[in-house]
Amino acid sequence: MPTQKTVAATGNTVVAEAMRQCAPDVVAAYPITPQTTIVEEFAAFVAKGRVHTEYVTVESEHSAMSACVGASAAGARVMTATSSQGLALMWEELHIAAGMRLPIVMANANRALSAPINIHCDHSDIMGARDTGWVMLFAETAQEAYDNTIMAVRVAENDDVLLPVMSTLDGFITTHSIDRVELMDDESVSAFVGEYVPKYPLLDLENPVTHGSFAGLDGPFFEFKKAQREAIERSRKVINDVGAEFSKLSGRPFGMIETWGMEDAEVAIIVLGSTAGNVRHVARGLRDAGMKAGVVKVRCFRPFPFAEIAEALLGVKAVAVMDRAESFGAEGGPLFLEVRSALYDSSERMPVIDYIYGLGGSDVKLELIESVYKDLTDIASGVEAPAGLVYLGTR
Amino acid sequence: MANLKELTHREDRLEGGHRLCAGCGASIAVRQVLLGAGLEPVVVGCATGCLEVSTTIYPYSAWKTPFIHNAFENAAATVSGVEAAFKGLKAAGKIPADKRVKFVAFGGDGGTYDIGLQSLSGAMERGHDMVYVCYDNGAYMNTGIQRSSATPKGAWATTAQVGAAQQGKQQRRKDLTAIMAAHNIPYVAQASISHWKDLTNKAEKAFAVQGPAFINVFAPCPRGWRIPYNKTVEIAKSAVQTGFWPLFEVEDGVWRQTVRVVNRKPIEEFLKPQGRFKHLFAPGNEALLAEMQSDVDHQWDALQSRFNCS
Amino acid sequence: MSTWDVSSLDEWKSDRFPLGAVIPESGNSRDYVTGGWRSERPVRDDVTCTQCLICWIMCPDSAINAEDEKVTTFNLAHCKGCGVCANECPADAITMVPEGCDLPEVK
Ligand code: SF4
Ligand code: SF4
Numbered sequence: 001m002p003t004q005k006t007v008a009a010t011g012n013t014v015v016a017e018a019m020r021q022c023a024p025d026v027v028a029a030y031p032i033t034p035q036t037t038i039v040e041e042f043a044a045f046v047a048k049g050r051v052h053t054e055y056v057t058v059e060s061e062h063s064a065m066s067a068c069v070g071a072s073a074a075g076a077r078v079m080t081a082t083s084s085q086g087l088a089l090m091w092e093e094l095h096i097a098a099g100m101r102l103p104i105v106m107a108n109a110n111r112a113l114s115a116p117i118n119i120h121c122d123h124s125d126i127m128g129a130r131d132t133g134w135v136m137l138f139a140e141t142a143q144e145a146y147d148n149t150i151m152a153v154r155v156a157e158n159d160d161v162l163l164p165v166m167s168t169l170d171g172f173i174t175t176h177s178i179d180r181v182e183l184m185d186d187e188s189v190s191a192f193v194g195e196y197v198p199k200y201p202l203l204d205l206e207n208p209v210t211h212g213s214f215a216g217l218d219g220p221f222f223e224f225k226k227a228q229r230e231a232i233e234r235s236r237k238v239i240n241d242v243g244a245e246f247s248k249l250s251g252r253p254f255g256m257i258e259t260w261g262m263e264d265a266e267v268a269i270i271v272l273g274s275t276a277g278n279v280r281h282v283a284r285g286l287r288d289a290g291m292k293a294g295v296v297k298v299r300c301f302r303p304f305p306f307a308e309i310a311e312a313l314l315g316v317k318a319v320a321v322m323d324r325a326e327s328f329g330a331e332g333g334p335l336f337l338e339v340r341s342a343l344y345d346s347s348e349r350m351p352v353i354d355y356i357y358g359l360g361g362s363d364v365k366l367e368l369i370e371s372v373y374k375d376l377t378d379i380a381s382g383v384e385a386p387a388g389l390v391y392l393g394t395r
Numbered sequence: 396m397a398n399l400k401e402l403t404h405r406e407d408r409l410e411g412g413h414r415l416c417a418g419c420g421a422s423i424a425v426r427q428v429l430l431g432a433g434l435e436p437v438v439v440g441c442a443t444g445c446l447e448v449s450t451t452i453y454p455y456s457a458w459k460t461p462f463i464h465n466a467f468e469n470a471a472a473t474v475s476g477v478e479a480a481f482k483g484l485k486a487a488g489k490i491p492a493d494k495r496v497k498f499v500a501f502g503g504d505g506g507t508y509d510i511g512l513q514s515l516s517g518a519m520e521r522g523h524d525m526v527y528v529c530y531d532n533g534a535y536m537n538t539g540i541q542r543s544s545a546t547p548k549g550a551w552a553t554t555a556q557v558g559a560a561q562q563g564k565q566q567r568r569k570d571l572t573a574i575m576a577a578h579n580i581p582y583v584a585q586a587s588i589s590h591w592k593d594l595t596n597k598a599e600k601a602f603a604v605q606g607p608a609f610i611n612v613f614a615p616c617p618r619g620w621r622i623p624y625n626k627t628v629e630i631a632k633s634a635v636q637t638g639f640w641p642l643f644e645v646e647d648g649v650w651r652q653t654v655r656v657v658n659r660k661p662i663e664e665f666l667k668p669q670g671r672f673k674h675l676f677a678p679g680n681e682a683l684l685a686e687m688q689s690d691v692d693h694q695w696d697a698l699q700s701r702f703n704c705s
Numbered sequence: 706m707s708t709w710d711v712s713s714l715d716e717w718k719s720d721r722f723p724l725g726a727v728i729p730e731s732g733n734s735r736d737y738v739t740g741g742w743r744s745e746r747p748v749r750d751d752v753t754c755t756q757c758l759i760c761w762i763m764c765p766d767s768a769i770n771a772e773d774e775k776v777t778t779f780n781l782a783h784c785k786g787c788g789v790c791a792n793e794c795p796a797d798a799i800t801m802v803p804e805g806c807d808l809p810e811v812k
Contacts, residue, residue: 052486054480056476058517059520070474072480074480076484099726200723203461205438207731209728211463213728223719226719400774403771411767413766426764426765454714457734458731591762628789
């Protein structure tokens with residue numbers, strides 16, 4: 001069993017720590033709030049000689065991911081971190097990293113997208129990347145950010161997957177708050193992630209290969225996309241297996257979804273990231289007052305755990321989805337669209353209401369969450385559900 | 396510095412059977428650069444463009460050396476990542492410490508002067524051990540002859556058309572070679588496919604450098620320039636002889652002319668055979684033609700003074 | 706011929722393709738015939754040829770074979786008939802002649 005040391009640290013600090021422990025050969029670094037302290041802390045490891053990593057201080061996030069693509073294709077273990085506009089600038093490269101099947105691991109400090117410019121938490125950035133072909137993990141706490149980052153390496157590099165993985169944590173709320181975190185010892189992490197053995201390393205000079213070919217015209221482009229779909233489908237099992245193995249090692253739970261009070265819940269909130277803690281706190285209070293409140297936290301957004309969610313919601317009378325991102329013009333936010341779709345084939349379909357909340361870091365007060373549960377209770381007892389989505393806490 | 400006989404003993408790292416147009420200057424540039432590169436292994440990166448598309452149409456690759464294409468604007472960043480991986484894997488003990496590999500990125504003028512300039516500038520400033528080669532054919536040829544910042548003033552392009560209100564491209568071209576020299580990297584050169592010895596020598600120097608090097612290679616495009624396919628090399632020679640494309644190098648900050656032009660020919664000799672400059676010879680455009688000559692003269696004199704100073 | 710056999714590629718399913726559209730073999734474009742693009746073919750006169758090798762270094766299609774420091778044959782599977790070699794030959798030893806009907810098989 002690993003030795004674990006308990007520290008008080010920010011999410012960014014422990015993500016940098018996890019990166020160091022995973023021993024990437026290359027890290028591309030570019031500053032953006034609120035991610036910057038990850039690459040700063042990693043730079044300190046480089047300066048102190050605590051990592052062998054080649055640290056590439058690129059001139060933009062686009063080049064960060066471009067360099068990661070080059071380095072990963074070359075055969076290196078590669079990591080980087082970004083946020084918001086930086087992730088948006090990488091958009092093109094996110095698709096390429098996934099299409100080239102490169103197991104890059106990237107932390108994202110979830111933050112609003114301009115305009116107007118705003119440096120605080122929401123999920124607009126990350127949801128903009130949801131169709132890029134990356135596996136996407138969400139952390140509620142600094143601890144989960146640490147754990148997810150380590151697991152991400154194993155998932156990405158698994159032969160059945162070979163896809164890039166994003167390990168996301170909420171900007172400022174998780175990146176910058178000091179939290180209690182248990183860190184594993186270096187040897188245990190190193191043994192857990194193992195060594196990366198690339199399939200077609202560009203640096204294999206004896207067997208020269210061509211990466212990034214042109215598959216247009218009558219080329220097999222369609223087949224390559226299908227192969228990508230097959231890989232991300234296979235990743236479901238890999239994520240669960242890696243999570244189970246990690247749980248055993250760390251003593252901390254992992255699931256693509258994590259539920260609280262769902263055994264007999266009549267009303268439930270589905271949520272991503274740091275807000276899950278607040279929702280659980282509120283639900284606990286409401287349960288004490290007799291409400292059968294439950295919580296579904298989605299820890300893996302891609303691949304989306306639709307079967308797990310449909311199953312968790314069996315018996316629930318009304319569901320709220322809390323979306324910290326917009327999908328303007330759609331029927332609801334990104335999480336809502338997934339959840340509703342997950343329920344389509346379910347034997348039970350209950351009212352599902354979408355609450356858009358916390359955009360640009362706007363406060364998610366406990367009373368607001370409580371009001372959502374109250375709404376759900378009313379709806380469960382026959383009150384008509386609101387038509388369309390609800391902006392929670394706006395004027 | 397190898398002569399042609401010696402060069403025939405080296406491996407041609409670009410195989411035939413690629414789908415570049417007949418008479419394409421880009422593949423001539425690549426062959427000469429990689430023949431000049433010497434015997435050490437070379438890993439190639441390439442920006443999106445004619446060269447990349449035509450040489451890697453699935454399932455066929457014309458590259459006999461490791462090759463990577465990522466996107467349009469990031470050949471330099473991509474190759475800097477490959478080079479970083481090489482260092483990182485050495486540090487990890489996965490590649491022997493004494494192993495030597497050279498890294499080169501190719502990009503057209505669109506992918507280099509324009510959309511890839513930031514990525515190139517960043518990679519050069521960071522000091523990666525890599526050579527960046529721009530094959531300059533003066534327009535976005537892959538998408539169909541749109542003007543770039545390398546397109547000469549006065550040239551027709553599909554986005555700089557000729558009509559009553561406008562005679563082709565309105566702006567002067569960017570002096571990318573000088574911009575790269577301003578990065579204070581160990582080696583910068585301007586070369587042409589017509590001068591194989593000069594070009595292969597420059598490639599040899601660029602690849603021998605520890606750190607970043609940049610070569611801007613003049614590589615005509617028969618289709619875009621509206622010239623016959625067999626004139627690619629001839630027109631490149633004319634660009635050198637008229638002073639439109641002077642051949643020089645900047646080694647550790649010292650500017651040196653590498654091919655002397657004794658009787659510099661009038662710019663008409665370069666312009667006239669090209670369909671993209673046809674309108675300049677129409678009555679009424681004498682002033683434009685004169686301006687082009689004076690621009691070349693000015694550039695030539697400025698360059699001479701750089702040679703003299705250093 | 707190359708060792709990576711792509712002859713039945715049109716029937717391959719998604720799991721048969723090398724990962725991420727990698728081409729696992731180098732220089733296999735040697736198997737792709739571009740000779741069919743040609744309307745004229747280069748013919749070299751061995752008597753006039755001075756073996757200066759200019760044509761060899763200038764060919765855009767790596768289609769001029771050289772052995773023992775001398776040009777030998779044209780690789781007509783790849784030569785596109787651009788005429789650059791003929792145009793650049795200082796000895797006028799290469800003539801472009803209209804292509805006949807004996808074209809190599811075109812894929
Ligand atoms: S005609 Fe063109 S392609 Fe053919 S050998 Fe001559 S230069 Fe090469
Ligand atoms: S360029 Fe002409 S003279 Fe020189 S080797 Fe070729 S055919 Fe012979």
